[in-house]
Amino acid sequence: MGTGLEVAVLAVMWTAVTAYALLGGADFGAGIWDLLAGGRDRGAPRRALIEHSVGPVWEANHVWLIFVLVLLWTAFPAGFAAISSTLYIPLTLIALGMIARGSAFAFRKAIDQPWARRLFGAAFAFSSLVTPWFLGAAGGAVAAGRVPPGLARGDVLTSWLNPVSAVTGSFAVAACAFLAACYLTLDARRSGDDGLTAWFGRRAVASGLVVGACSAAGLAVLHGGAPLLYGRLTGRALPLVLTAVAGGLASLLLARLAARPDGGRRAARPDRGRPAGRAGGTRLAAVALRLTGAGAVAAALWAWGAAQYPYLLLPGLTVHAGAAPAAALTATLTCAAVGGALVIPALAWLLVLFQRSPGSARD
Amino acid sequence: MIVSALAGPLASGTTALTAAGGAADPVVARSQMGFSLGWHIVVACLGVGMPALVLFAEWRGQRTGDPSWQLLARRWARVMGVLFAVGAVSGTILSFEMGVLWSGLMDNYGAVIGLPFAIEGFAFFIEAIFLGIYLYGWDRLPPRAHLLAGVPIVIAGIASAFFVVSANAWMNAPRGYTVRHGRVVGVDPWAAIFNPATGPETTHMILSAFMVTGFAVASVYAVAMLRGRRDRYHRLGLLLPLTFAAAITPVQIVVGDWAARFIGADQPVKLAAAEGLARTTGHAPIEIGGIFAGGRLHGALTIPDGLSLLLRLNPAARVTGLNSVPPADRPVVPIVHLAFDTMVGIGFALLALGAWLAWSWWRRRDVPRSRWFLRAVAVSGVAAVTAMEAGWIVTEVGRQPWIVYHVLRVADAVNPAPGLAAGALPVIAVYAALTVATVYVLRRMARGAPVPAAPQEADVRQHSVI
Numbered sequence: 001m002g003t004g005l006e007v008a009v010l011a012v013m014w015t016a017v018t019a020y021a022l023l024g025g026a027d028f029g030a031g032i033w034d035l036l037a038g039g040r041d042r043g044a045p046r047r048a049l050i051e052h053s054v055g056p057v058w059e060a061n062h063v064w065l066i067f068v069l070v071l072l073w074t075a076f077p078a079g080f081a082a083i084s085s086t087l088y089i090p091l092t093l094i095a096l097g098m099i100a101r102g103s104a105f106a107f108r109k110a111i112d113q114p115w116a117r118r119l120f121g122a123a124f125a126f127s128s129l130v131t132p133w134f135l136g137a138a139g140g141a142v143a144a145g146r147v148p149p150g151l152a153r154g155d156v157l158t159s160w161l162n163p164v165s166a167v168t169g170s171f172a173v174a175a176c177a178f179l180a181a182c183y184l185t186l187d188a189r190r191s192g193d194d195g196l197t198a199w200f201g202r203r204a205v206a207s208g209l210v211v212g213a214c215s216a217a218g219l220a221v222l223h224g225g226a227p228l229l230y231g232r233l234t235g236r237a238l239p240l241v242l243t244a245v246a247g248g249l250a251s252l253l254l255a256r257l258a259a260r261p262d263g264g265r266r267a268a269r270p271d272r273g274r275p276a277g278r279a280g281g282t283r284l285a286a287v288a289l290r291l292t293g294a295g296a297v298a299a300a301l302w303a304w305g306a307a308q309y310p311y312l313l314l315p316g317l318t319v320h321a322g323a324a325p326a327a328a329l330t331a332t333l334t335c336a337a338v339g340g341a342l343v344i345p346a347l348a349w350l351l352v353l354f355q356r357s358p359g360s361a362r363d
Numbered sequence: 364m365i366v367s368a369l370a371g372p373l374a375s376g377t378t379a380l381t382a383a384g385g386a387a388d389p390v391v392a393r394s395q396m397g398f399s400l401g402w403h404i405v406v407a408c409l410g411v412g413m414p415a416l417v418l419f420a421e422w423r424g425q426r427t428g429d430p431s432w433q434l435l436a437r438r439w440a441r442v443m444g445v446l447f448a449v450g451a452v453s454g455t456i457l458s459f460e461m462g463v464l465w466s467g468l469m470d471n472y473g474a475v476i477g478l479p480f481a482i483e484g485f486a487f488f489i490e491a492i493f494l495g496i497y498l499y500g501w502d503r504l505p506p507r508a509h510l511l512a513g514v515p516i517v518i519a520g521i522a523s524a525f526f527v528v529s530a531n532a533w534m535n536a537p538r539g540y541t542v543r544h545g546r547v548v549g550v551d552p553w554a555a556i557f558n559p560a561t562g563p564e565t566t567h568m569i570l571s572a573f574m575v576t577g578f579a580v581a582s583v584y585a586v587a588m589l590r591g592r593r594d595r596y597h598r599l600g601l602l603l604p605l606t607f608a609a610a611i612t613p614v615q616i617v618v619g620d621w622a623a624r625f626i627g628a629d630q631p632v633k634l635a636a637a638e639g640l641a642r643t644t645g646h647a648p649i650e651i652g653g654i655f656a657g658g659r660l661h662g663a664l665t666i667p668d669g670l671s672l673l674l675r676l677n678p679a680a681r682v683t684g685l686n687s688v689p690p691a692d693r694p695v696v697p698i699v700h701l702a703f704d705t706m707v708g709i710g711f712a713l714l715a716l717g718a719w720l721a722w723s724w725w726r727r728r729d730v731p732r733s734r735w736f737l738r739a740v741a742v743s744g745v746a747a748v749t750a751m752e753a754g755w756i757v758t759e760v761g762r763q764p765w766i767v768y769h770v771l772r773v774a775d776a777v778n779p780a781p782g783l784a785a786g787a788l789p790v791i792a793v794y795a796a797l798t799v800a801t802v803y804v805l806r807r808m809a810r811g812a813p814v815p816a817a818p819q820e821a822d823v824r825q826h827s828v829i
Contacts, residue, residue: 056499059451059491067484069458073469074477081470084462085778091463092786095456096793103797106448107804110441116807120800151466152780324474324550331478331552339485346492346515353500 005330006323009075012336013068014305020064021301022179022294025172027058029180031101031128032173033203034121045196047121053187055109056354060347062102074332078149078322079312083138086147086154090134097131100124129173136172140165143304144226145314149322164218164225171214175297178207182251182293185258186286190355194261197286201259204289208252215244215300228314232307240303247296254292257285389777391784392464395791397759399456402794404755405748406450410490411524411569412576413443414516416604421513425506431596435603437501439580442808444498449801451491456790464783467776468766471547475540476530478552483526489519521569528568532560535758536629537767559629563622564758570615571754575747577608578713582744583809585737602730605740608747609717616710620673626761627674630768631683633761636696637703638670639663640684647671647682651704655697694763702756709750716743 030050037043037050073080084091104123111117137160141147144164147154159165181204188196222230233241262282308314312322323329417439424432458480462469493515500509533539539554540547584600627634634640639650639660647670653663668678675682685693716739723731730736762768766776777783 056495059448060488060495062451062455063484063488063491066455066458066487067481069462070477070480070484073462073473074481075474077469077471077473077477080462080473081466084459084469085466085780088463088778088780088783088786091459092790095459096789098455099452099793099797102452103449103800106445107800110445110804111807113807116803151470152778156780156782324477325548328474328477328550328552331550332481335478335481335485339482339488343485343488343492346489350492350495353496353503 005326005333006075006319009071009323009329009332009336010309010319012333013071013075014302016064016068016071018298018301020061020068021175021297023057023061024064025132025176025297026179026183027054027061028101028128028132029176029178029207030054030184031105031125032177033180033184033200035125035129036203040118045193046199049184049188049191049196051109053184054105057350058102058105060350062098071332071336075324075329076312076319076322077324078317081151082149082153082313082317083142083147085152086156086159087138087141088152089156090138090141090160094131094134094138097127097134100127101131128176132172132176133169134160135169137161137165137169139172139304140168142313143168143229143308144222145228147313149313149317162225163221167214167218167221171211171218174207174210174214175300178204178211178251179293179297181207182255182289185255186283186290189258189262189283189286197282198259198261201255201286204255204259204293205252208248208255208293211296212245212248215248226314229304229307233303237303237306240299240306244296244299244303247292247299250292251289251296254285254289258282258289388784389773391787392777393773395787396460396464398791398794399453399460401752401755402798403450403453403457404751405575406446406453407524408572408575408748408751409443409446409579410450411520411572413439413446413580414513414520415573416576416580416607417443418510418513418517419603420599421510425510429595431594431599434596435600438808440498440501442805444494445801445804445808447490447494449797451487453797454487462778463786464778465766465776466778468771471545472540472767472771474550475537475547475552475555476533479526479530479533479556483523486519486522486526489515490523493519524569524572525565526556528565529556529558529561531758532564533558534767535564535762536560537770560625563618563625566618567615567622567754570611570618571747571751573611574608574615574713575744575751577604577606577611578740578747579604579744581605581608582741585740585743589734589737589741598730601740605717605720605743608713608743609720612710612714612717616714619707619710624674627682630762632685632688632693633699633757635683635685635687636694636699636761637757639696639700640670640682642686643681643684645671645679645681647680647684649673653700655700660700692764694761699757699761702753702760706750706753706757709746709753713743713747713750716740 030053034047034050037046069080072083100123104120104127108117108120108124111120141154141160141162141164144162146159146162146164181200185197185200185204188200219230219233222233260282310318310320312319417436420432420439421436423429424436493512496504496512497509497516500512504512533555536558537555538558539551539556541549581601581604584597584604587597588601623634623637626637638647639653639655640647641659646668649666649669650660650663651666653660655661670682671678671680674680685696719731719736719739723729723736764772764774766773
């Protein structure tokens, strides 16, 4: 199996894919809930919470995708060329969706006229719904073995317009919405608003059920459309599949617990007759919900990775055969190690800083 | 938009797509790439240059307590936040286009030029993280910590520009790989990054990013001052960026000379196209303006021996002309020559503008009183952007028909998928909408509404300094 360098780069790349799915995916999901938040007045507090949660972090979360693309073309140039030439239509639409989403989100924040805010809000929300579908469909095309090695050797339409891609695209949309609902339930809990917490908690349950349905449908279409991958998912990747299922079921339970009212943040609980510790319990459930939700999606992604390995493109190109020369892989790993040492502490600071409520350091 | 883009190909099917778009069309692919790159580069320049301006203004505001500096810092930070978001997403499509349009390039050479992009990815991470902290942490961090949180944005912005442009420099001076049977089998990524063109090209680009930022921001305040708003806030808003850009301009002209000499040695046909030099000759003149047709330049202003002197410091030195390569290997000369003259001409005009400011400041410690000065500053932003775009046209069109100089032709690099040309239409439509929206939002933001205390948080109290 060669030097093992390509496996190391693949592991880094798949970690970045996971980070993008868990962080960037949740930002897409937040846009989906912005779309479904209801009328202007009723939806206002929900949209405010979404904007507050997504605003500081979405650009950093978005960089994971660029990092994935760059790793793919540096370490596996043949894979990148095959994927991007055959799948140029969904990839172009993904890029356009990202332009619409990111710029509309920034514009909405910068402007005060109601009509313009609503227009940019609609563009943000709609592209948040559509873009992950194309991302999932492109992933499904690769998973189903419809992207052969070489330049544009696959069909530019049926490679990603087929039952497998339809299901993986829907799975991606549902998973984004599910992640966002899981994360926002805790944000809503922190804001101390019971109604808001219950709203997002209920949506975590509903979208979690949709994710489960998509997963079951996905296994069914893979059985017919990608037998090799199906065999691996129910074979060596089964522990990861079961982990994902367990994470999903736990999330459904925790979302129900987290959505219970706790009578307001830090309210005097005993004299209102509520059981002591209830608030702490719902808050703990909301924290755990974040972990189980993210864990379920991460396990599903790694199940796909484990099932597809050692193929970069099923069934024609292995990770080893598609890898760049060793010097490029070594340079990439060095860059990832040094870059990671710089970026990860900074990223942790960013994510923690905006989990705290606004401080009083500056008047 | 997305729906209609989809409905077309779905209804017509693959064969119709092939007939309509034609397979492997390098002209359309080049146009789409040039369009999206040319759009992104304007925002990217402001993304590289603005953090330095914002930090300087915030630092002065903290030191002096001057409300004008504080207001400038806050308003510029808001604009920077919007531009950074637009730059982040308009840069993302370029990553996709590297494969979607140029899969023939990436298939073989992706491993060679991947490393600078990977490093740029980390630099962009640092930028995005600290920009989030800087913009949203305005009321969460102590003043000094907040100022320091902005420093990584400046450094990472310059680093991003360096590494991305080094990848373009590699296309001009490819190094760091070995080929066997037409496939890349060995890579030295560091030699690829630090290829001979990287020095002049990255320096020229980073300085032009600062010039574009300085003149563009100053031009906004020049327009306001022409409308009679001459208070301290507007004067500082004009002076700081203008001084910054004017100080860089003479350095940029020296660096531009370095870049031209490098091209003269490394890509003589590109320089011959830029100068409109048809034949290899001694005593080569500099020819300004004119129209290149029928294989020679008509009606140009000629400086005898100028080019020989400029490149070799010797009036008799031989300079390589277009006739050194067959016609099929020459770029489109009229475009390259016009773009080159535009860039150089604007560069010297901006130098003169800076000299005017320096003269007035030396004599009277004030900006020139003439309205013509403000008018000149008002157009300097557009002029600087035009010069920067013209410079990229010289670099990119001047390299044709090669995508990697003397290694890979554009026609061999383009994605052969059917219907690729049709894909350019939705891209252009989205960019048209993005342009309108960006200009509209920036114009709204330039109005005198109160600015929130933390630039990105609408829910904190309004901070009206003036």
